[in-house]
Amino acid sequence: MADTAVLVIDMLNAYRHPDADQLTGSVAEIIDPLSDLIEDARQRDGVDVVYVNDNHGDFTGDWDDVVRGALDGARPDLVEPILPSPGCLRLTKVRHSAFYSTQLHYLLTQLGTRRVVLTGQVTEQCVLYTALDAYVRHYDVVVPRDAVAHIDAGLGEAACQMMQRNMKADIVAAADCLP
Template sequence: MSGSVHNGHALLLIDVFSHFHFEDGAALASTQASAASGMAAAAAACRHEGIRVVYCNDNFGQWQDTWQDVLAYTARRGPPESAAMLKQLYPESGDIVLLKSRHSAFFNTQLASLLEALSIRQLALGGAATDVCVLSSAMDARVRGLEVAVLEDATAAASQQRHARALALMQDSLDIRVCTHDAWLSPASSSA
């Protein structure tokens, strides 16, 4: 990232891997599978620009497993969408993967310390679900003084209504930027 106009930026992908064994899981599996191409495009664009990509995924109670084991567990236990997303979105060399046990990517994880160590001040969020884990993480990032953007083309909720409602709440009530990954990466936004 040295010398890049995007110093201090990171992409946080939240709960992109799941077994979908929860209320509204089947609906989320479908919408998340549809949004996976946007998540993959955002990650690829960030890597191309030298922007750190960080995954923070639920551990699904697999307390002694590595992140690789947890991701494999989601593909084994979930519907076909789980394996497809694992193939399409698997972390690449240089990406950082953290595990979490609650809604926010910040709650009892190393994320805050990691972002501080990497001097990250601008954070874009993608993943699922827009109205639960992405919303919780965006609020926590804002509370920590980070400049936050939620990538509307790289997030998903169990329904389009829930997705739109969460994006509107973040934008209108929390002053969180809602945009596409291309808009977030544009040179004009590097100082935003």
């Protein structure tokens, strides 16, 4: 059973939304550390990688549609390095938190997860709300600062401070977050 799960949140993105220009610069900065973290996690016993991605309001599509939409989007260069491997653990979500109306808590319980490493986008939105939901479910929360992307740098920093103070999250570098 895995003790740790790396959650890759909302990284499959077409970047065709009003704040995409603000977001893509930050995403470009996290791609290398995030890609390295995902690869490292895949190689370790006791660590699962779980992709949780917004379905962007498409309730007729499946996981392959989410991936294809991201690859056909405005910035496939930000998607290709972190693509899920075949057969990976994956869930779609409809709102900010990766836990909201998803099977994530059930999945993590079945895996024996006690510690979640939150990566992806957006720090001040989906990552923050996922951290709160993880905390209230008694998971240990880890946020690698260099593997989460923000729209607004100030709000991203404030979100990290809130996660650290209010949710007891460990804010660390991606290279230091796995056991």
